[in-house]
Amino acid sequence: MNYKENLKNALTGQTVERKPFVSVTQLGTIDAMNHYGLKWPDAHKDANQMATLASSLYELAGLECARLPFCLTVEAEALGCDVNLGSNERVPEVEISPFEYADDIEATDDFTKRGRIPVVLEAIDILKEKYEELPIIVGITGPFTLTGHLLGIENLVRYMKTDIEEVEIAVENCVDVSMDYIEEIQNHGADVICVNEPTASPELIAPDDFKSLIKPNLEDLADYIEVLKVLHICGSTQPIIKDMATCGFDGISVEEAVDIPQAQKEIIEDNCVILGNISTSKTLLSGNSDEVKGDVKKAIDDGIDILAPSCGIAPNTPLDNIKAAISERNEYFNL
Template sequence: MSRKLLLKAVEQAYSDRRRLVAPLLGFPGINLTNSSIKVAQQNYIEHYKVLNALYNEFHPDAMFTLMDLSVEANALGCYTLFPQEESATVLHSSFDESRLEFMNSIEIEGDSRALSYCATVKKMSENFQDSMTCAYITGPYTLAGLILGANKAAEMTLTNPELLDDVCGTAYEKIKTYAEMLTSSGAKAVCVLEPSAVMLGPEQFIRFSAEYVKRITEIYSESDIAFIYHICGNSMHLLEAMCDAGVNALSLDSPETGMDIKKACKSAGDNIIVIGNINPAGKILYGTDDEVFNETEKLLNETAEFPNFVLSTGCDLPQAVPLENIRAFMDAGRKYKLP
């Protein structure tokens, strides 16, 4: 089995008594380029300009594309809005089973937005020499929820799990293809965004998310490409199932949601990286740079005993996060030395 580049980087940093610093950046870069979220999410050159501005400003150890849960759903024909100053949003529309056959026939390789994100990834991999290029895909249950409606998907876990299996299966096929497109374009880590799954119990989570994610990770078992599971909110009850999905890292939400980062690091073991978990809507958004520095240093002290930790944010940062607070976060991470 090939050693994942992400794991190698974490091990090297730990041996150097430091941490990788990889906040989930993206939207604050809009402020550096005077662009808009709408334009950046639809124009790969503008998208890259936003990320390049962040890269030049902060030089994090990993750079992610803009977080976007609409790419695959939009490619499958779901009704999607593109506000000028907000991320694209998939709106619920009625669903019947006949649509599933049509969705299965769609070749996502030809979707303009999917191709745009791949073009951004290609430019990132070519130009961000000291930052790992990372991209996002939507998790199977979350994509099923976008197709069906989140409430309907949750209801179907009990009332019609067989049909939900079919929808998740279609979602799996499309996100698998999208992952192949992104990795072929140069992504060295792929983050599976599964926010809707936080409402599931462990058995449901395994059935409607983890089993499909495991099929994807098995495809890359001999490659150096890492997979990351990200679930918003308190996912403590899903940690074991997340780890069993074959992923190489867990991206975990902030303590304010109920996440216990130390317990998560222990549960994950030495072979799965834990990424997190400064609150993106807390001090980094509303506080002073000193408060951000101190909060970040406190998190680093709390996790010092764990070799498998990467300093990051609990989710993607809002556009309104002050750049000086991101700088304080980065400074705290860069200056910190492990005992």
């Protein structure tokens, strides 16, 4: 099976013999790290370790992709933020930002040579050399979420209420930053780019604000991305599912809170497929194999186009549960 072609066909709405099972979100697990003798934060900083961990669930469980990096702080760090790289059980997070105002946000000429961006790009090269038929998925931080990293969530929330123009300028500047990064990711041969925009969840931002403020910038990013592209937003995204589907991405990645049959009805004319929505917390992390298999079967029965974890895989997720999920997909399609 050429997993790259199968994913491409599924993302472009073509008929596939079996639904792909991938992850467009974080997939590093402690079980995989222990198997290969890896650890965080080292695998965030070393290209060889990053490539090994990115493909670990393919090698160990049959997940049909390599996916990197394992956090949403790469761009912020390259722009000058102080990032705590965390530990085996905690992903990196931004601690201090040098930015206070929207106009301050600007990528330097050497932006893509700073921080861990060169590590990500080298890891893509390593994966491209090793796997000809395995899709390489690269996650980037959405412009609204990146704005929150740079200005601080408290400032962002305050500006949303008192100075929306400041937010608009900041997000537009973050789009420019993202485009510089996207160009390099594409030059290095990534097959899919996933724009992760967790701060745009309806649980945090009103649907009307998503439509007026965030959607236009996501449309600009989608237009700029030349490879296959997916938009991931966390939480209960049912209220914005139509707007997500019309941003211009090939697929939208959703959590288990989304009613898949209803979502499919809403986007039936939009040339956009749905990825998800296997629960990362209730089943993959905390459930047993039967519960995991039940989740997978339900997602397929509900009409999911591409199977994937509903959000970033928790580091403590048992490898056996990942194997059980893929086993159920295989049994469903008589593989």
